[in-house]
Amino acid sequence: MNETGDKTNDTQPCCCSCSSAPQSSCDCGAEEEILSPPVIRDTGGSLTWADRFDHGAARWGYRRMHHRVPPGLYRLGSPSPDAPVFASANYTLSFDALRSSLAGTDCFILVLDTKGINVWCAAGKGTFGTDELVRRIAVTRLGEVVRHRTVIVPQLGAPGIAAHEVLKRSGFRVQYGPVRASDLPAYLATGVATPPMRRIGFPLRDRIVLIPVELVQALPLTLLAAVLLGVFIDGLAALRVIAAVGAGTVLFPALLPVLPTKDFTTKGLFLGVLAMLPFAATDLSAPAAGIAPYLQAAAGLLLFPAVTAYLALNFTGCTPYTSRSGVRREIFRYTRVLAGMALGGIALAAILGITLVVNG
Amino acid sequence: MAFDSYTENTLRYFPERCVNCGKCSSVCPHAVFAAGDERALLSRWESCMECGACMKNCPVQAIEVESGVGCAQAMIHAALTGGEETCGCCGEEEGGSDGACCSGWE
Structure with missing residues (x-):
């Protein structure tokens, strides 16, 4: 699926083409590629409307694997052989964040082949890694283009890069730049990344931009459930599922730091119960007699918060601070509880349906 | 503190091996390691998200962590x-x- 979108494959007859399975060593391919003349593409520091449209599409998950730039060496402005070299991923959002932050700086950008994935995720997977950096330095003959031997790598690429190995294998020294590209001008001015530049936060803006993809991802199943509930039960039931999913995909990312409790699942349960309270109040104020209103309220309070909590648990992967062992502990601790709540809610709803039928 | 969901992790530091190159404190986005006079200091252990950047960039294997994605x-x-x-x-x-x-x- 990637071949058509990747414009560089035809110019890179590599024995260990990185479009196949990842391989531990990629040294063999470099020799062959070095025979072709090195290509340096031109780029600029200003973003066009087309770029911004592409970013919007990426944020909404539209053709998510197609937001790519060809890997290789790029020239920004008119860099001299002493100009700095910055490494980036071949994902348009990563590359564009870098080049727009470097507007007005004459430099080179070395784009690694990360399969259209951002620096952070690609570093975690190893595609933004030591092998690919060493290989890309060789393929672009960076050593002949610049006089110095330093590559500035984004700090969030560090999980994939062993700086001392890169030095040993390529002769290039890895210098870790700041976490955010927007801090690059200050970093270049002083040559130092200050402690705040080295820290990653998760401010509201960074959380909000994740909402569209969360929504798009949950939409098909949510609409199906809403239609089914609307047809077979009532409009209020359809609204419940929409409220539960909305709480998990929109409110949860926005409110994450102010929600009580520590675990994501319990934060999600809290939010899910809050979202269901108005519905429970409506149930209980209904004129119907007997236990029916109570059954309905209880069913709603069991089933739908479990949905919100599950969505909240799945948001762990979108944050820059959850550890693997912590997430694993949460999964073991709560998945049975959530499943039990959902099944309990469905069982109560079934009992409610039966009593309604029996009572005519 | 808002982003403190997990307080346990698999990060282990062996200070006796440290050569004080300063890499761990510069790659960590949560300031888990801080630069010290003679060796790196493990100052915010509980904030580790197990990304593995410090281990990967430590030239003397003074850091061990079961790295992976918390997803x-x-x-x-x-x-x-x-x-x-x-x-x-x-x-x-x-x-x-x-x-x-x-x-x-x-």
């Missing part, structure tokens, strides 16, 4: 399919579930 979607996907721990959001050829994680981050 429930990936782990549940792995548990259900018996496959790799991936949410599929990051360009797995075979697809898988789509995650929002890869729409950001520089």
Whole structure:
């Protein structure tokens, strides 16, 4: 699926083409590629409307694997052989964040082949890694283009890069730049990344931009459930599922730091119960007699918060601070509880349906 | 403090091996390591997210951590399919579930 979108494959007859399975060593391919003349593409520091449209599409998950730039060496402005070299991923959002932050700086950008994935995720997977950096330095003959031997790598690429190995294998020294590209001008001015530049936060803006993809991802199943509930039960039931999913995909990312409790699942349960309270109040104020209103309220309070909590648990992967062992502990601790709540809610709803039928 | 969901992790530091190169404190985005006079200081252990950047960049193996991605979607996907721990959001050829994680981050 990637071949058509990747414009560089035809110019890179590599024995260990990185479009196949990842391989531990990629040294063999470099020799062959070095025979072709090195290509340096031109780029600029200003973003066009087309770029911004592409970013919007990426944020909404539209053709998510197609937001790519060809890997290789790029020239920004008119860099001299002493100009700095910055490494980036071949994902348009990563590359564009870098080049727009470097507007007005004459430099080179070395784009690694990360399969259209951002620096952070690609570093975690190893595609933004030591092998690919060493290989890309060789393929672009960076050593002949610049006089110095330093590559500035984004700090969030560090999980994939062993700086001392890169030095040993390529002769290039890895210098870790700041976490955010927007801090690059200050970093270049002083040559130092200050402690705040080295820290990653998760401010509201960074959380909000994740909402569209969360929504798009949950939409098909949510609409199906809403239609089914609307047809077979009532409009209020359809609204419940929409409220539960909305709480998990929109409110949860926005409110994450102010929600009580520590675990994501319990934060999600809290939010899910809050979202269901108005519905429970409506149930209980209904004129119907007997236990029916109570059954309905209880069913709603069991089933739908479990949905919100599950969505909240799945948001762990979108944050820059959850550890693997912590997430694993949460999964073991709560998945049975959530499943039990959902099944309990469905069982109560079934009992409610039966009593309604029996009572005519 | 808002972003402190987990306080236990697998990070282990062996200060006796440290050569004080300063790499760990410069790659950690949560300031888990701080620069010290003679060796790196493990100052905010509980904030580690197990990304593995410090271990990868330590030239003397003074740091050990079971690194991986803290993503429930990936782990549940792995548990259900018996496959790799991936949410599929990051360009797995075979697809898988789509995650929002890869729409950001520089």
